[in-house]
Amino acid sequence: MEIVSDIWVNWFEGEENSYNVCEFFEWRKHDFIELLDQIPLIKVEKPLLEYIENDLQDLPQELLKDVRNRSVICKNNQREIIEYCFIATDGERCIVADTLGYAIPVRKSRLIPRQESLILQKAEKMLVKTYPFPSAGLRKKEYHLLSLRPEWMIGLTRKERQLKQLLFMALDQLHSSGNVEEMRYWYTEWFPTKYTESRNMSFNDAWQGLISGMRQGWSEKHNDICERMIRGQSYFEKLWELEHGTKVQ
Numbered sequence: 001m002e003i004v005s006d007i008w009v010n011w012f013e014g015e016e017n018s019y020n021v022c023e024f025f026e027w028r029k030h031d032f033i034e035l036l037d038q039i040p041l042i043k044v045e046k047p048l049l050e051y052i053e054n055d056l057q058d059l060p061q062e063l064l065k066d067v068r069n070r071s072v073i074c075k076n077n078q079r080e081i082i083e084y085c086f087i088a089t090d091g092e093r094c095i096v097a098d099t100l101g102y103a104i105p106v107r108k109s110r111l112i113p114r115q116e117s118l119i120l121q122k123a124e125k126m127l128v129k130t131y132p133f134p135s136a137g138l139r140k141k142e143y144h145l146l147s148l149r150p151e152w153m154i155g156l157t158r159k160e161r162q163l164k165q166l167l168f169m170a171l172d173q174l175h176s177s178g179n180v181e182e183m184r185y186w187y188t189e190w191f192p193t194k195y196t197e198s199r200n201m202s203f204n205d206a207w208q209g210l211i212s213g214m215r216q217g218w219s220e221k222h223n224d225i226c227e228r229m230i231r232g233q234s235y236f237e238k239l240w241e242l243e244h245g246t247k248v249q
Helices: 048-051 063-066 113-124 158-177 181-190 192-198 204-212 220-230 234-244
Strands: 004-012 032-043 072-074 078-082 084-090 094-098 106-110
Touching: 004 094, 004 113, 032 063, 032 113, 048 084, 048 094, 048 113, 063 084, 084 113, 084 192, 094 113, 158 181, 158 220, 158 234, 181 204, 181 220, 192 234, 220 234
Parallel strands: 032 084
Antiparallel strands: 004 032, 004 106, 032 072, 072 078, 084 094, 094 106
16 A cells, blocks of 8 residues: 555545446536545556445445554645545546445545556556455346446436436336326437327336337437426426536426
């Protein structure tokens, strides 16, 4: 383990998928960006790095013990200790994590390119520290409509990823309604040439067809359907406005 200084972080809180911990080129002015005066750097095995990146489960107790109270941030000209905060690397990529005093990586950040390059150079001379893997890390990660598969996000911008998650939140709500006529309606909105076929579709068949049709990529068609599906739902409309900068029409 080493202690490194003056590290810029952009915290993404409560993210269990690495695609939502944005790289530097996707950072925005209103993001939660901080400068850490010092922070420990640990080199770990690849499975543990992936576990930190892609889950919100307990970290190894030995890791928490190693990094405890070793991070410092200066606020209002006063140095504050951060209980469990660290940079983890496998020698190929990096992730910054802060547990906010818990045992799980509540906040995560990428590094700016210059600092990431320096960290990876340091990692070349460091030994890998092996930590007993939490039992939760042995299970296969499950994805669902509120935690989309990484392959469904490939090639999308930050804005597109956020809107796609919003669309699938709306789809999840649609599924919860159990309304077969509403499901058939949205199916034909996505597949307008299949109106006649949709009239005899079961709730589940229409649902599966919608998911299959919408899961790849992002397009104007996705955008249009999303805007229409969330209309009148204040929470969803607020999320839309945050990404588009305009209200739902």
